[in-house]
Amino acid sequence: MAYHYALGGETYRFEDLKTLLGKASAARSGDQLAGLAAETDAQRIAARYALADLPLTTFLTTALIPYEHDDVTRLIVDTHDGAAFAPLASMTVGEFRNWLLADTTTTAVLTAAASGITPEMAAAVSKIMRNQDLMAVSRKVRVITRFRNTIGLEGCLATRLQPNHPTDDLKGIAASTLDGLLRGMGDAVIGINPATDSVANGFDLLNMLDHARQRYDIPTQTCVLTHVTNTLEIMNKGGAVDLVFQSIAGTQKANEGFGVSLAILQEAYEAALSLKRGTLGQNVMYFETGQGAALSANAHHGVDQQTVEARAYAVARAYNPLLVNTVVGFIGPEYLYDGKQIIRAGLEDHFCAKLLGVPMGCDACYTNHAEADQDDMDNLMVLLAAAGITFLIGVPGADDIMLNYQSLSFHDLLSLRSLLGLKPAPEFALWLEQMGLYDTQTQHMLDRNPGQTLLGQMVRPT
Amino acid sequence: MTDHTPTRTPAASHPDVWQELRHLTRARIGLPRAGNALRTSDVLDFQAAHAKARDAVHTPLDVNAMQAALGPVPSLVVHSQAADRATYLRRPDLGRRLAPECAQTLQQGPWDVVFVAADGLSSFATQQSAIPLFMATKQLLPDWHIAPLVIATQGRVALGDDIATCLKANMVVVMIGERPGLSVADSLGVYLTYAPYVGCPDSARNCISNIHPHGLVVLAAAAKLAWLMQQARTLKLTGIGLKDAAPDMALSPSTQISLPKDHDA
Known part of the structure; x- marks a missing residue:
């Protein structure tokens, strides 16, 4: 069915629902590359007017990607909670925005609605929301998860410590881990992207991380971000798997490009649950996503990149994850060209995920061929933290020497916690205090070097 | 300091x-x-490294200097359909x-192989290493019928397929600047494809990456490349099948299932 809107003396026609969503999106290079973006600014706003008038029920009756062809569509449709949707059933997309922002739409109301909201509804409303709207609504949502600590509490900002090394050198990784812990990082997870994606290598890295965690009794979880099939094998061999990691996307074909299916994710989820390694809770999954993944696999089915991205959160929430993050600027300028596009996408991803009840974090990052720099990351981290982001990623000096891109430094995250009065996860903050690294009174990380703490024994230079 | 390997003064107290x-x-x-x-x-060290990486992306390849460095060795100059760097990105x-x-x-063959030197995402890498690598590899392949070196601007890896098809070459070696990082802005990657055609999948290629003075040096890269080319000619293939047949060498098929990223430099 086609949609029409008259604006400024011209009538704009939009062929179908996915065309309308694409044209209504804030400008970004990935949609331009795919030929889905608005051709003029006026066309974009006409699409937004038309979208605002659309009943939310449209998204329950119109599949963007056919049910028969795509298991993500089937997951979304089959798990939709009609009772939770009932209070929203009479709303248009425009009314939905107003409702989300209303003072009477509290944290409890949003929590109750989450299972009634589809990714497409979240994506649609985000397209008619300004950055501050995305932040204001995200801020009201609380998603709390637990494994060995509590992630997502009001007033807390967790961090993933990312100690990557180009040859997976154990001592090199330990040195970066030590650096991060001394800066109060790692309450979300200590997570390595391995240079070599193999079972044997993953097993050794996990063993090293688990040994350090147990030796110092660190109330956190560790992860090697290897392919889910490797993690399954590592679990079968008795490896120290806290969390199962996988990159996921919003269509069946894109997930196939990652070598995963919903069945494999389910198998890994059940295997990790059976290990019962969590002490406070059993959220055992960790997912990464990012706009452009489906398009880069030629698996987007003509759907704009932000809407496809939101569909990945439906996949994530099916497995009760501890952590999910968008790797927002990693994919390159052909999908998100510059700082403005990266910042907007980061806020959209966080909003859509939180609205669906997903514990969303972000790798605020960019590559050297994008028009972005550390000032853009400063802006993005502050906006995301103000919006209540669950966790952010930190690497030593913001420079990932294995993946060759820039994220946030440990220092950036310390500054951010200080600037907005945010604390680490409570169990982790207590541990930091016991280790003599953190002053609970002032909520301040003390400036300690390895020689001044027991942790210094974690790694020896030779 | 352009190199971030730090040499800083310790605090007086510890x-x-x-x-x-x-x-x-x-x-x-x-830090x-x-x-x-x-x-x-x-x-400032960080900003200096970022500036160098950005300059590697945006500085045009100096084609005249490359041709001058080749001396009497024949070469051709082509460009992709991306008119400028902004379009390319x-x-x-x-x-x-x-x-x-x-x-x-492009002068039609048949040729055993064509070498392409493309700017990719780091013209610094191509400027520095492509011609030495071409000359060193050529020396190791005395009986091969090698096309003139093709110097390509605003090029990505798959541009080599188009070039090889026009030239009627059995194999293409694309030497291309890799996406620069903060610590290394001048790393060259080499992609070898047997019987290339337009639309050829990345899984049909073999890649040698990290070629720069502090990584894999040119002579070692040339030895590895020549070995791969000889094997490819014998086996009549490149990609996963060749990787599996290779002894312990630091090479990979050019597609890996991993986080989505622009592996296609």
Whole structure:
């Protein structure tokens, strides 16, 4: 069915629902590359007017990607909670925005609605929301998860410590881990992207991380971000798997490009649950996503990149994850060209995920061929933290020497916690205090070097 | 400092243990604090490295200098359908196709192989290493019928397929600047494809990456490449099948299932 809107003396026609969503999106290079973006600014706003008038029920009756062809569509449709949707059933997309922002739409109301909201509804409303709207609504949502600590509490900002090394050198990784812990990082997870994606290598890295965690009794979880099939094998061999990691996307074909299916994710989820390694809770999954993944696999089915991205959160929430993050600027300028596009996408991803009840974090990052720099990351981290982001990623000096891109430094995250009065996860903050690294009174990380703490024994230079 | 390997003064009160730990990793570990933030020298070191990486992306390949360096060795110059760097960065599809006017200038073979030196995402890498690598590899393949070196601007890896098809070459070696990082902005990657055609999948290629003075040096890369080329000619294939047949060499098929990223430099 086609949609029409008259604006400024011209009538704009939009062929179908996915065309309308694409044209209504804030400008970004990935949609331009795919030929889905608005051709003029006026066309974009006409699409937004038309979208605002659309009943939310449209998204329950119109599949963007056919049910028969795509298991993500089937997951979304089959798990939709009609009772939770009932209070929203009479709303248009425009009314939905107003409702989300209303003072009477509290944290409890949003929590109750989450299972009634589809990714497409979240994506649609985000397209008619300004950055501050995305932040204001995200801020009201609380998603709390637990494994060995509590992630997502009001007033807390967790961090993933990312100690990557180009040859997976154990001592090199330990040195970066030590650096991060001394800066109060790692309450979300200590997570390595391995240079070599193999079972044997993953097993050794996990063993090293688990040994350090147990030796110092660190109330956190560790992860090697290897392919889910490797993690399954590592679990079968008795490896120290806290969390199962996988990159996921919003269509069946894109997930196939990652070598995963919903069945494999389910198998890994059940295997990790059976290990019962969590002490406070059993959220055992960790997912990464990012706009452009489906398009880069030629698996987007003509759907704009932000809407496809939101569909990945439906996949994530099916497995009760501890952590999910968008790797927002990693994919390159052909999908998100510059700082403005990266910042907007980061806020959209966080909003859509939180609205669906997903514990969303972000790798605020960019590559050297994008028009972005550390000032853009400063802006993005502050906006995301103000919006209540669950966790952010930190690497030593913001420079990932294995993946060759820039994220946030440990220092950036310390500054951010200080600037907005945010604390680490409570169990982790207590541990930091016991280790003599953190002053609970002032909520301040003390400036300690390895020689001044027991942790210094974690790694020896030779 | 353009190199971030730090040589800083320890705080007076306690010895800088980090100095020793830095032998374990090139990561920017143990950077001191100014309040919560990084100290001035580290902020500027980072910006200097970022500037170098950006310049590697945006500085045009000096084609004249490359031809001068080749001396009497024949070469051809082509460009992709991406008219400029801004288009190149936004439209990877155009960087993979040869501009129509360039197709006519290519001298048809048959050739055993054509070498392509493309700017990719780091003209610094191509400027520095492509011609030495071409000359060194050529020496190791005395009986091969090798096409003139093709110097390509605004090029991506798959541009080589188009070039090889026009030239009627059995194999293509694309030497291309890799996406620059902060620690290495001049790393060259080499992609070998047997029987290339337009639309050829990345899984049909073999890649040798990390070629730069502090990584894999040119002569070692040339030896590896020549070995691969000889095997490819014997086996009549490249990609996964060749990788599996290779002894313990640091090479990979050019597609890996991993986080989505622009592996196609």
